[in-house]
Amino acid sequence: MAIKDEILTGEGCRFDEAGKNGGEFEAGLxxxxxxHYTAGPSVASAINTFRDPAVESSAHLLVDFDGSVAQLIPFSNIAWHCGRSSWLDLNGINRxxxxxxxxxxxxxxxxxxxxxxxYGRSYKREEVVRAIHRNEDKRTYWHRFTEEQIDSVMNICKVLTKKxxxxxILDHEEISPGRKRDPGPAFPLEKIRERVLVSDRSGRNHEEGLNEKAFxxxxxxNVRSGPGTNFDIISQPLSRRTEVLITDRENGWAHVEFTVTGWVSENYIHK
Ligand SMILES: [Zn+2]
Structure with a gap:
């Protein structure tokens, strides 16, 4: 996979322009x-929805069950996939x-x-995951993502991060909590963040190291992608008494695991 002229190229990638185009991104974006998940049965049904002039939404990429990718909007342009949304101090995350x-x-x-x-289609047990959504408190049923889809999203994120x-890397449910449930607990967002953002930047092997509990x-x-305030914040802040597992240390910072993994200042955790 590679990006050429704002379009994803490589085996299994095709460009099929569709959906509302919000104009070019500002410089640096x-x-x-x-x-997201499509909440639908197929790529074709998603493209049909995006092609409907009455539908006020679009997305850059659609990832099919076999991992193949349809790109609908070039990466230079804004798509309408977030709706009302906020992250840290920013609103309207489409931009x-x-x-x-x-x-x-x-x-x-x-x-x-x-x-x-x-939409009425039935799924078998092996296609179902039972899990608690991050914004909810009961276990519910979710459609399982295929390994090919997860690998494909991982590769796409790596290519996009470089370029x-x-x-x-965020879930829609994190930036529109209460309003949106996608992609839900069946999607391994933390694994993708860890592999694409955390590991790549710090270049460290988190598998070796400590395994100490702390609160x-x-x-x-704040949880950051590396050991220092110069690194980006990568999730919502942890609240008091959250239990974490310390897996590494560096210059007064601890690499911790909870529902996501990242770095926190050691001044604010205790055993
Ligand atoms: Zn969504």
């Missing part, structure tokens, strides 16, 4: 990737981000031995 839609049914309802999407100096002692603690 995009610097963010936002992941900062590339939108990746992964074909997936989203939430499923169990009935008998099958699980049903909102556009991406600082954040956050500050009311709110």
């Amino acid at each position: 995009p610097d963010t990737i936002v992941i 900062y981000s590339i939108g990746i839609e992964v074909v997936n049914a989203g939430p499923l309802e169990k009935s008998g031995n099958l699980w049903y999407a909102w 556009y100096k991406i600082r954040y 956050v002692s500050a009311p709110s603690l």
Whole structure:
């Protein structure tokens, strides 16, 4: 995979312009990737929706079950995939981000031995994940993403990060909490952040090292992609008493694991 003239190229990639184009990004942008699910059965149904003149949404990329990618908007231009959204002190995240839609049914309802999407199609047990959504407190059913889709999104994020100096990889549910549930708990966002943003920047092997439990002692603690305040904040802050696992240390900073992994100042955690 590579990017040529603002278009993704390589095996399994095609350009098929569709959907609302919001004009060019400002200089220095995009610097963010936002992941979504389509809440639909196929690439074709998603493209049909985006081609509908009455639909006020679009995305840069659509990732099919086999990992193949349809690009609908060039990376130089804004797509309308976030709606009302905020991250850190920014609002309206479309202006900062590339939108990746992964074909997936989203939430499923169990009935008998099958699980049903909102559009009526049924899915089998092996296609279902039961998990708690980050913004909810009960376990619910979700359509499983394929390994090919996850590998493909990982590769896309790596290529985009190199080309556009991406600082954040976010779920839609993080920037529009309460309003959006995608991509949901079946999508391994933390793994992708860790592989693309954290490991690549710090160049360290987090597998070796400590494994000590600690608790956050500050009311709110920033998590960064590397050991220092010059590194980007990569998730919502941790709240007091959050339990973390320290896996590495450097210059007064601890690499910790919780639901995401990243670096925090050692001054604000205790054992
Ligand atoms: Zn979305």
